[in-house]
Amino acid sequence: MSQENFRKLKRVFAREFAATLVALALIALVKAGLIGLVPW
């Protein structure tokens, strides 16, 4: 894999990792009872 492609892949990975952090933050809010039962 070229250096350029690897850099791109790392950027994609960082974005995916950021999404995971947002999800964990949401989970923490649910656990803390700050988000009640979200209506669907």
Place this chain on the structure above:
Amino acid sequence: MTNATETLSAPARAGANHHLAGLAVLGGVVLLAKVAHLLAPQVPAIVYALGLGMLAGLEARKHRVRVALPHQLPLMLGFVLMGAQVQQGVFHQVGLEGLGLLGVWVAATLVLFWAASRLRLLPRRVAALFALGQAGFGVSAVVAAGARDPGLAGTPQTLATLLILLTGAIGLVTYPFAAPWLGLDEAGFATLAAVSIANNAEAIATAGTMGAGAALGAAALKVAINAFEGVALVSFLRGRGADRGGRPRRWHDAIPRIPGYVLGFSLVAGLSLAGAFDGTERASLANLTHWAFFIALAGVGFRTRLDLLARVGWRPLAVGIAIWLFSAGALLAWLVTTT
């Protein structure tokens, strides 16, 4: 100097407007889809999101409006949050027979699409993406693979999304009539819907036409198959990487090859299996997952290039539907003869 600043800032401004326009369009489509679902809840909400997104996308391209809807963050959020639904009890509920049927379905789907690509009935990339979606992982896996591998975005992703939608629609319309006529009980019907319909929402909605028990059974099977979605995606992307001769050189090169959302999913699934969530919390997280996928699929619909179909033709879809009809027919025959 002023000129230079202007030429530099103009694209940046356009970029900001572009994002705002994307958010506005996404919000509009999501709102419309939610209202449509409230008015006619028989059709799963994500079908409205995808369908209305597709219509909006066609309109936008007709008028040459170029906006991209921010769908990747909600998609990945939904993926990670889905981990909270993985529980040991689910595997007990599904049982060995259910897991076995899931395994056979996945294997048969892979073999049939591989054969179709060898027989040149389908282009390789399209066959691979069809197999990933139809094995039971649905639109979320197809889009997640496309986000990682630009070679799959565009035509293959459009075709795979349409195939999943079409086969789901066929199941939703025909299964409720076929089941009583063939004498399937609730458990058999739940298995038929969950194994052969790729998207969670459509599978559970189809099973729900027979009653709450069938819907619960289908939901358990879907949770079981979703638990393997991360593994499926990593194997799929590895296979695609090997196709192009890419190989990690050092150990830390390998980390970005496992998508970040798969790591997140595994982490949350691990927490869930360790007993981190009680019933209410799990229900809350399930609803958040619903919203995340709902919003993401409106954006996916928007970028689904229906206009490409005219160029590619209906043949790949016809092949995909024929393979699905064959496998779903075989599964139905098995369920009818064993129950």
